Amino acid sequence: MDFSLNAxxxxxxxxxxxxxxxxxxxxxxRSYLAAPKGFSAAVWQxxxxxxxxxxxxxxxxxxxxxxxxxxxxxxxAMGRSVAVEPYLATVLLAGQxxxxxxxxxxxxxxxxxxxxxxxxxxxAYQERRSRHxxxxxxCQLERNGDGYSLNGHKTLVLNGAIADVLIVxxxxxxxxxxxxxxxxxxxxxxxxxxxxxxxxxxNVRFDAVQLPxxxxxxxxxxxxxxxxxxLDEATxxxxxxxxxxxxxxxxxxxxxxxxxxxxxxxIGKFQALQHxxxxxYTATEQCRSLLVRALCSNSIEQGDVQTQAxxxxxxxxxxxxxxxxxxxxxxxxxxxxxxxxxTEELNIGDYLKRLMVIDSLFGDQDWQRRRFxxxxxx
Amino acid sequence: MHATYSPEERLFQDQVRSFLRNxxxxxLAARIREPETFKAxxxxxxxxxxxxxxxxxxxPVEYGGCAWTDTQKYIFDGALAEAEAPDxxxxxxxxxxxxxxxxxxxxxxxRFLPGILNGDTWWCQxxxxxxxxxxxxxxxxxxxxxGDDYIINGTKIWTTYAQHADWIFALVxxxxxxxxxxxxxxxxxxxxxxGVSVAPITSIDGEHHLNEVRFDNVRVPVANRIGxxxxxxxxxxxxxxxxxxxxxxxxxCKQVLNTVRRLAADENDDxxxxxxxxxxxxxxxxxxxxxxxxxxxxxxxxxxxxxxxAPGMESSLLKLKGTELQQAVQSLQFDVAGLYGSVLPSTxxxxxxxxxxxxxxEYMFGRACTIYGGSNEVQKNIIAKFGLGL
Ligand SMILES: Cc1cc2nc3c(=O)[nH]c(=O)nc-3n(C[C@H](O)[C@H](O)[C@H](O)COP(=O)(O)OP(=O)(O)OC[C@H]3O[C@@H](n4cnc5c(N)ncnc54)[C@H](O)[C@@H]3O)c2cc1C
Ligand SMILES: Cc1cc2nc3c(=O)[nH]c(=O)nc-3n(C[C@H](O)[C@H](O)[C@H](O)COP(=O)(O)OP(=O)(O)OC[C@H]3O[C@@H](n4cnc5c(N)ncnc54)[C@H](O)[C@@H]3O)c2cc1C
Numbered sequence: 001m002d003f004s005l006n007a008x009x010x011x012x013x014x015x016x017x018x019x020x021x022x023x024x025x026x027x028x029x030r031s032y033l034a035a036p037k038g039f040s041a042a043v044w045q046x047x048x049x050x051x052x053x054x055x056x057x058x059x060x061x062x063x064x065x066x067x068x069x070x071x072x073x074x075x076x077a078m079g080r081s082v083a084v085e086p087y088l089a090t091v092l093l094a095g096q097x098x099x100x101x102x103x104x105x106x107x108x109x110x111x112x113x114x115x116x117x118x119x120x121x122x123x124a125y126q127e128r129r130s131r132h133x134x135x136x137x138x139c140q141l142e143r144n145g146d147g148y149s150l151n152g153h154k155t156l157v158l159n160g161a162i163a164d165v166l167i168v169x170x171x172x173x174x175x176x177x178x179x180x181x182x183x184x185x186x187x188x189x190x191x192x193x194x195x196x197x198x199x200x201x202x203n204v205r206f207d208a209v210q211l212p213x214x215x216x217x218x219x220x221x222x223x224x225x226x227x228x229x230x231l232d233e234a235t236x237x238x239x240x241x242x243x244x245x246x247x248x249x250x251x252x253x254x255x256x257x258x259x260x261x262x263x264x265x266x267i268g269k270f271q272a273l274q275h276x277x278x279x280x281y282t283a284t285e286q287c288r289s290l291l292v293r294a295l296c297s298n299s300i301e302q303g304d305v306q307t308q309a310x311x312x313x314x315x316x317x318x319x320x321x322x323x324x325x326x327x328x329x330x331x332x333x334x335x336x337x338x339x340x341x342x343t344e345e346l347n348i349g350d351y352l353k354r355l356m357v358i359d360s361l362f363g364d365q366d367w368q369r370r371r372f373x374x375x376x377x378x
Numbered sequence: 379m380h381a382t383y384s385p386e387e388r389l390f391q392d393q394v395r396s397f398l399r400n401x402x403x404x405x406l407a408a409r410i411r412e413p414e415t416f417k418a419x420x421x422x423x424x425x426x427x428x429x430x431x432x433x434x435x436x437x438p439v440e441y442g443g444c445a446w447t448d449t450q451k452y453i454f455d456g457a458l459a460e461a462e463a464p465d466x467x468x469x470x471x472x473x474x475x476x477x478x479x480x481x482x483x484x485x486x487x488x489r490f491l492p493g494i495l496n497g498d499t500w501w502c503q504x505x506x507x508x509x510x511x512x513x514x515x516x517x518x519x520x521x522x523x524x525g526d527d528y529i530i531n532g533t534k535i536w537t538t539y540a541q542h543a544d545w546i547f548a549l550v551x552x553x554x555x556x557x558x559x560x561x562x563x564x565x566x567x568x569x570x571x572x573g574v575s576v577a578p579i580t581s582i583d584g585e586h587h588l589n590e591v592r593f594d595n596v597r598v599p600v601a602n603r604i605g606x607x608x609x610x611x612x613x614x615x616x617x618x619x620x621x622x623x624x625x626x627x628x629x630x631c632k633q634v635l636n637t638v639r640r641l642a643a644d645e646n647d648d649x650x651x652x653x654x655x656x657x658x659x660x661x662x663x664x665x666x667x668x669x670x671x672x673x674x675x676x677x678x679x680x681x682x683x684x685x686x687x688a689p690g691m692e693s694s695l696l697k698l699k700g701t702e703l704q705q706a707v708q709s710l711q712f713d714v715a716g717l718y719g720s721v722l723p724s725t726x727x728x729x730x731x732x733x734x735x736x737x738x739x740e741y742m743f744g745r746a747c748t749i750y751g752g753s754n755e756v757q758k759n760i761i762a763k764f765g766l767g768l
Contacts (some may be wrong), residue, residue, distance in 0.1 A: 021728045101724065128730055129646045131716055136646055155730060156717050187438045195720045196738060203730055260641040272755055311696075327709075334582075334745050338511055339536045342582050342746045349582035352745070354718070360717040367648075 026347035048117025072240035079241030086200035089159030094121030101217035122163035124154035139170035160202030161192035178217035180375040283325035316372035323365030326355040424497035459629035470494035504548030540589035564610035585741035626700030643743035691765035
């Protein structure tokens with residue numbers, strides 16, 4: 001048993017921590033957000049140059065072949081700074097789907113550019129009625145000569161507005177298939193929105209979009225398994241972000257309490273607040289432990305059914321607790337900052353917003369709790 | 379002990395409902411919610427209630443109150459909630475109005491009460507300062523006597539809707555040598571006076587509700603002082619109790635719960651209506667039961683007050699529990715909206731979801747309700763000290 005990072009992971013952590021501390025304070029973050037795309041092209045290029053875009057992708061595809069642990073190291077640092085770059089959508093969702101799908105042409109077409117920072121991608125899988133149910137969708141593929149025609153709507157696609165390629169789920173015959181849809185295809189219409197935590201999303205409409213056969217990422221039973229695996233790893237990744245954000249909030253709140261004075265003393269001297277910060281600390285440590293636990297069970301070979309079920313349960317537990325405690329920690333941080341906490345002058349609200357978004361993504365706490373209970377008790 | 383309505387009370391309830399049907403609708407509600415139309419629509423709504431004589435149920439009749447029993451007030455609030463109609467802005471009607479008719483002189487009553495009632499004057503509250511939040515008596519804004527005027531210098535912060543206000547009621551320091559509580563006076567200041575400046579503060583819902591108000595050698599006639607010099611803290615404290623009682627927000631919570639029920643019935647949750655989820659139901663039931671209790675706590679407090687008791691720590695209790703429940707329903711509403719609760723609107727584009735934006739704004743700004751009006755920690759300190767004898 002060893003919960004420490006290996007030498008390579010430690011190097012990665014040192015480099016990302018250093019980069020974020022130099023390039024990602026809250027003022028810098030705001031300037032990145034104000035850019036037309038909602039993030040800094042220069043920062044994205046740095047991510048590429050530093051090799052971070054390659055981290056989770058398999059070595060066979062030119063990636064670094066890192067495990068969920070490596071990804072978590074990166075995401076935690078990004079969470080600590082509430083980073084707005086579309087790492088999740090481009091690399092962890094779309095990139096992973098392409099890399100782990102079975103279409104060599106698509107891999108060749110997109111992966112080198114994704115790895116070098118020259119291609120933005122998105123995973124379009126949710127529709128207005130889906131909520132967290134992956135197959136509650138109406139997008140439909142119809143055969144059309146040698147290729148297919150795609151019709152339907154996807155909603156709140158992360159990074160959807162600026163993606164060069166969208167990986168879209170749609171019904172093909174009786175099962176769900178994954179298709180790569182170049183964003184500039186005729187019949188793709190996109191309404192761009194921003195999430196409150198700075199991430200870009202889009203509602204996308206497909207009007208008889210013509211797709212050649214070779215754009216099929218994966219079809220049949222394999223595609224659902226692939227989607228689940230990729231979403232599970234992304235779930236761990238956003239949970240790591242949440243832990244980074246929670247740690248930041250705890251520290252910021254303790255610092256503020258030691259400086260803000262009321263009634264002639266720092267508010268941190270009031271025991272009522274001290275105990276609440278202790279609760280924030282406990283919650284953060286509990287989430288870190290579940291993160292470590294999920295990283296352990298999800299970074300080994302998924303041999304038998306039992307280890308696989310355990311790994312899945314660990315993810316559900318992690319995400320449910322990160323959803324619940326992440327929000328609670330952020331709400332407490334706001335409360336203890338008093339009026340300042342509810343302004344945009346301080347960055348505390350930015351963290352609250354990110355933690356709220358994380359709870360809503362990939363199954364909120366209620367949904368994950370139910371998933372856990374189903375795995376555990378049924 | 380009974381809680382049934384008499385025939386007269388039921389008749390009254392019908393009258394209130396019919397008034398609301400004729401004077402309030404979703405279109406007006408939407409204009410009140412939107413920042414651009416908020417002020418005008420709010421005044422429009424107040425004027426309708428004023429025209430009916432139903433704008434200040436809590437005031438004594440001689441000043442424009444409604445002479446309602448507690449039951450009638452309760453019926454009225456319940457009907458507002460049913461109609462999803464907001465209450466009128468509190469700064470005039472629930473805050474400075476009662477101070478003026480209780481502690482002001484005849485001239486002040488004649489001058490200020492009509493505008494408060496008919497909505498012509500918009501008021502804001504100038505208590506908090508950068509260094510004086512929870513510790514309000516630490517306030518530093520100075521008022522120095524110069525003939526028939528005071529000269530005001532200092533900074534107020536968190537002043538809600540100061541950007542809309544015609545007048546501000548402010549606590550200022552008139553004696554720096556006395557004990558802090560004893561050197562404070564209560565002044566009414568015209569926002570158009572020279573030397574008053576208002577700077578916006580953006581809150582985490584992305585909106586402009588809050589402001590910093592600066593006084594730079596502002597001249598205020600001594601005639602605008604309420605009551606005696608250096609007694610302002612006494613008047614302010616009386617008002618704070620009123621304010622806290624006004625903050626319980628039960629009607630608002632009911633409105634949101636109604637909305638949540640409607641919305642959750644239409645949301646898919648793994649193939650079922652979200653409303654059928656046992657987790658969601660348990661959560662709603664918990665909130666609803668607390669709310670049922672709080673409703674009766676409020677009625678018990680009102681009944682005691684009607685018999686001549688002064689609301690003391692009970693007003694802290696109402697504020698404490700009421701704001702906790704507001705946040706609970708706001709979280710619930712946010713969760714039911716799913717990821718749509720996090721989407722910022724984009725001009726000219728339909729989000730494809732009609733309550734996510736509202737869920738987000740209400741959740742975000744709602745984080746403040748346990749901070750303003752005396753934070754919940756401060757309320758707990760009050761109950762511990764004065765209520766429980768700790
Ligand atoms: C089942 C049991 C087994 C025990 N076994 C042993 C043993 O083997 N050997 C031994 O030496 N002792 C033992 N103890 C004693 C135990 O350590 C004391 O009960 C404990 O330290 C609390 O002291 P107290 O009972 O005097 O309560 P108090 O100290 O009077 O505390 C009363 C309450 O006030 C709270 N409180 C006290 N100070 C503060 C503060 N500064 N801030 C906030 N809250 C505060 C406490 O948390 C508690 O809730 C045992 C006690 C129990 C109940
Ligand atoms: C949305 C909003 C609207 C407002 N509108 C107005 C307005 O119109 N007019 C106006 O005058 N003011 C207004 N306020 C100000 C409000 O009254 C203050 O924010 C509030 O009193 C808290 O003061 P503070 O922000 O300085 O926080 P602080 O007093 O610095 O408090 C910070 C934290 O410390 C806690 N704390 C402080 N003292 C203690 C203690 N003794 N024990 C335990 N915990 C403690 C607080 O509860 C809080 O969690 C508004 C505030 C907000 C957020």
